[in-house]
Amino acid sequence: MKYALFVTVTCILLMGCAMVKPYEREKLADPIMDASGHGTKQSLEDKLFSTREGSMGGGTGIGGGCGCSK
Amino acid sequence: MLQIRLKFLKKLSVLLIFLLSLHASLYADQLAYNTYYVADNSQVNIFTTSFSLAKSLYKHTTLLLDIELDQVGQPLLTSASLDVISSASRPKRNVIGTGEYKKNRGQFIVGLEQGLGDNTRFALNYYNSQEEDYQSQSGIATLTQELFEKNLTLSLRGQYNMDIVGEIISDEQMLENNKEVFQLSFGLTQLLSPTTFMRMGVDERLDSGFLSDPYKKIAMPNAINPVIVDYVTGNAPTERYRSAGWLEMSHFLSDLNGSVIGHYRYYQDDWEIISHTFKFIFNKYITDHVIFSPEYRYYTQTAAYFVSSPGKNGYYSRDPKLQAHDAHYAGANLSYYLGGFAKGNPDLDFLQNSSWDIMYFRYFDTLKYSSNVMETQIKFSF
Numbered sequence: 001m002k003y004a005l006f007v008t009v010t011c012i013l014l015m016g017c018a019m020v021k022p023y024e025r026e027k028l029a030d031p032i033m034d035a036s037g038h039g040t041k042q043s044l045e046d047k048l049f050s051t052r053e054g055s056m057g058g059g060t061g062i063g064g065g066c067g068c069s070k
Numbered sequence: 071m072l073q074i075r076l077k078f079l080k081k082l083s084v085l086l087i088f089l090l091s092l093h094a095s096l097y098a099d100q101l102a103y104n105t106y107y108v109a110d111n112s113q114v115n116i117f118t119t120s121f122s123l124a125k126s127l128y129k130h131t132t133l134l135l136d137i138e139l140d141q142v143g144q145p146l147l148t149s150a151s152l153d154v155i156s157s158a159s160r161p162k163r164n165v166i167g168t169g170e171y172k173k174n175r176g177q178f179i180v181g182l183e184q185g186l187g188d189n190t191r192f193a194l195n196y197y198n199s200q201e202e203d204y205q206s207q208s209g210i211a212t213l214t215q216e217l218f219e220k221n222l223t224l225s226l227r228g229q230y231n232m233d234i235v236g237e238i239i240s241d242e243q244m245l246e247n248n249k250e251v252f253q254l255s256f257g258l259t260q261l262l263s264p265t266t267f268m269r270m271g272v273d274e275r276l277d278s279g280f281l282s283d284p285y286k287k288i289a290m291p292n293a294i295n296p297v298i299v300d301y302v303t304g305n306a307p308t309e310r311y312r313s314a315g316w317l318e319m320s321h322f323l324s325d326l327n328g329s330v331i332g333h334y335r336y337y338q339d340d341w342e343i344i345s346h347t348f349k350f351i352f353n354k355y356i357t358d359h360v361i362f363s364p365e366y367r368y369y370t371q372t373a374a375y376f377v378s379s380p381g382k383n384g385y386y387s388r389d390p391k392l393q394a395h396d397a398h399y400a401g402a403n404l405s406y407y408l409g410g411f412a413k414g415n416p417d418l419d420f421l422q423n424s425s426w427d428i429m430y431f432r433y434f435d436t437l438k439y440s441s442n443v444m445e446t447q448i449k450f451s452f
Binding site for chain 2: 010017018019020021022024025027028030031032033034035041044045048049051052053054055056057058
């Protein structure tokens with residue numbers, strides 16, 4: 001329930017943001033704006049972190065299974 | 071050891087030929103080959119090779135395929151203790167074996183993404199991972215909706231995992247336990263200006279079943295004769311409810327021809343682990359075709375209640391993942407875009423968006439664990 005409320009409030013607040021037109025998005029589409037780097041970097045790093053850290057989440061990729069260094 | 075490596079290389083070659091054939095038959099839109107190497111301070115090493123491709127099949131339908139092979143190597147342990155030094159425990163039988171222990175893992179993900187109109191996409195993925203003593207399967211469904219002239223993107227994802235956690239007791243004996251995971255994630259991306267966008271999301275997850283690591287042993291006094299010490303598997307609760315919330319900002323620095331990205335994640339679960347993660351990335355175009363990206367990540371967590379108070383509610387564990395600690399991850403990535411080779415040669419047009427990446431990172435934590443991470447990737451976009 002608290003997350004539904006959080007999502008609803010966030011969406012309402014974001015509706016107040018200025019619109020960025022399609023022709024203004026060249027810089028936003030640049031590869032250097034992507035935090036996950038190239039395709040598999042994020043998932044391979046997540047595998048390392050999951051063998052040493054007790055948390056999860058944060059917009060990471062799919063998958064599961066063993067951490068492989070066990 | 072040489073023979074094992076040759077076998078592994080042979081398997082890789084077969085896979086490479088298969089994928090190239092597949093690519094030739096499908097004319098993939100994107101094809102990537104990746105190698106990843108991790109070596110830690112307990113002399114465990116992981117060598118990963120992966121291939122992925124994406125292919126537009128018909129109008130708004132895209133096929134995704136990802137194949138990954140791991141090989142984990144570990145030298146003969148010199149200590150009787152299996153779990154104290156690092157996460158790199160291994161099957162008991164190998165403690166008395168000779169030479170380096172090797173374990174292989176194979177994984178594939180196959181997915182289909184379908185556009186439903188201009189602003190909606192639906193994706194289904196199936197994941198399968200197999201190794202000697204661990205099997206995992208999962209199904210993932212993702213719905214993505216773009217709103218307000220694509221200024222806002224909402225994403226909802228559901229995932230179900232079904233794992234079999236094995237423990238090799240001897241050459242012919244294996245103990246198997248089941249584990250299930252349900253996960254629901256919500257994320258959004260909002261454009262804030264022509265140079266800035268924001269991403270945020272929440273993740274909810276329920277793990278149930280066997281949630282201990284069978285190879286993380288604990289020294290316990292024998293029930294009959296307390297002078298004798300038994301090494302037993304940790305006993306964790308059979309359910310764990312986990313939540314995370316995260317926020318990320320990406321900003322283009324026009325003056326520097328670069329970008330800066332900040333990421334924060336908050337996590338908590340009902341084992342009383344609370345963690346904070348901060349990540350900063352700076353990307354800079356060195357030339358038109360070369361990007362240099364230094365990155366730093368800081369992580370801190372509290373301990374699970376049955377680690378800080380062993381025996382509470384009958385649970386105990388020595389898994390480092392459940393202990394209070396801080397961790398640092400720092401390094402850099404270098405990307406080289408291959409477009410320069412395509413100049414004046416229309417046959418090489420596909421190189422315009424193709425790239426080669428190399429990176430080096432170091433991970434270290436306050437539990438005296440450290441590892442070096444090296445990766446290289448070559449990606450072709452057609």
